[in-house]
Amino acid sequence: xxxxxxxxxxxxxxxxxxxxxxxxxxxxxxxxxxxxxxxxxxxxxxxxxxxxxxxxxxxxxxxxxxxxxxxxxxxxxxxxxxxxxxxxxxxxxxxxxxxxxxxxxxxxxxxxxxxxxxxxxxxxxxxxxxxxxxxxxxxxxxxxxxxxxxxxxxxxxxxxxxxxxxxxxxxxxxxxxxxxxxxxxxxxxxxxxxxxxxxxxxxxxxxxxxxxxxxxxxxxxxxxxxxxxxxxxxxxxxxxxxxxxxxxxxxxxxxxxxxxxxxxxxxxxxxxxxxxxxxxxxxxxxxxxxxxxxxxxxxxxxxxxxxxxxxxxxxxxxxxxxxxxxxxxxxxxxxxxxxxxxxxxx
Numbered sequence: 087x088x089x090x091x092x093x094x095x096x097x098x099x100x101x102x103x104x105x106x107x108x109x110x111x112x113x114x115x116x117x118x119x120x121x122x123x124x125x126x127x128x129x130x131x132x133x134x135x136x137x138x139x140x141x142x143x144x145x146x147x148x149x150x151x152x153x154x155x156x157x158x159x160x161x162x163x164x165x166x167x168x169x170x171x172x173x174x175x176x177x178x179x180x181x182x183x184x185x186x187x188x189x190x191x192x193x194x195x196x197x198x199x200x201x202x203x204x205x206x207x208x209x210x211x212x213x214x215x216x217x218x219x220x221x222x223x224x225x226x227x228x229x230x231x232x233x234x235x236x237x238x239x240x241x242x243x244x245x246x247x248x249x250x251x252x253x254x255x256x257x258x259x260x261x262x263x264x265x266x267x268x269x270x271x272x273x274x275x276x277x278x279x280x281x282x283x284x285x286x287x288x289x290x291x292x293x294x295x296x297x298x299x300x301x302x303x304x305x306x307x308x309x310x311x312x313x314x315x316x317x318x319x320x321x322x323x324x325x326x327x328x329x330x331x332x333x334x335x336x337x338x339x340x341x342x343x344x345x346x347x348x349x350x351x352x353x354x355x356x357x358x359x360x361x362x363x364x365x366x367x368x369x370x371x372x373x374x375x376x377x378x379x380x381x382x383x384x385x386x387x388x389x390x391x392x393x394x395x396x397x398x399x400x401x402x403x404x405x406x407x408x409x410x411x412x413x414x415x416x417x418x419x420x421x422x423x424x425x426x427x428x429x430x431x432x
Contacts, residue, residue, distance in 0.1 A: 111138040113202070122147040212305045223367040231362045232412055233398035236419040237385075238378045242393045244425045248319070260298065260352050261323035262428075263375060266421035268294050268314050268322075269428060271348060274414040276406050277399075278347050280368040288405055297346035297366060298326065300333040301356075307333050308366060310346040319428075350375060360396040371401035371411060373418065395422065 109126035111119070115138055119126050124146045131138035209217060223229075241262055248257040271278035271294050279290050294315040297308040309329035314322055332338040348370075351363040354377035363374045376396035383392035397418055401411040421427050 109138055110136060115140050115143055119143045216306055219367055220364050223365050227365055228403045229365060229400050230403050231398060231400045232415060233396055234415055234419045235394055235396050236422040237383055237392045238395045238422050239393040241422050241425050255320050255324045256327060257323045259378060261326050262319060264296050264322050264350060265319040266418055266428060267296060270414050270417045273417060274410050276410050277371050277414045279370045279405050281405050291347040295345050295347045297349035299351040300330055302333050304336060307338060307343060308349060309333050309338050309342050312345060360398060363400055365400055365402060370405040371399055374398040
């Protein structure tokens, strides 16, 4: 009778063997079997509907049914007559080499299982804008980074004094650092600049519009404190608090995230010491601020426990030379260590 393969084929050669069914086992059990060298095809599962359990694998491994961990079987299922045969080889580099050699003889390699997906998140809205801007920054800007540690004890004490003196506005260390940025950008104007690639000109900005990176449920956003050069430390602190709250509540407007000329990334808020931030295109640089923590510090020839932070600057080398970027960073460190320097810029 016909077997579905055609009468001619049935009369000249035996029907093809049906492929063996895959043993039923969950992924963790399969991994355990691989680790213990147990061949699942030879096991009878004790679980529901014959599924192979962890206990089945452990029992097989303990009863000596598992093969030696240092050897494995590579099956060469050639199309030529002669049937199936197996070759035992060490399971390491020799195993990989045998696979390569067997491929030329028509060997069928076991497929590598694809990684299981835990889910997918659509890249759209704020996340899409972030991805596009960061990609453009990395693609277009020849970026360099430098950093310095600073003793922030005096800044910490100044912040405490300001908050004790008035209770209307909470002053954070970041607010004082933003005020120092205004003074630093006045001293080093090419850090507060952008590049006009169409006209091959560096554009120096008169205004200081300070962006600050804020992590929200919608992703990373960068609200902008506009006209910071006209603000006092308390005014900057008030605007910082207002914009940060709006960002967390999802109420910051697109206009409040546009027009920045320089950005500060306060990754210290995540409890980390340092990092290299990505420049917020088309700006010339971005300042990174690490956490302020107690560390040993050499003071007046002896060791002392001080409040220490790390500052870093990533800058566009087309706009800023290393000397200008380093000069700005050093000035920022000086302001952190001696906030009284800011009085000269008021």
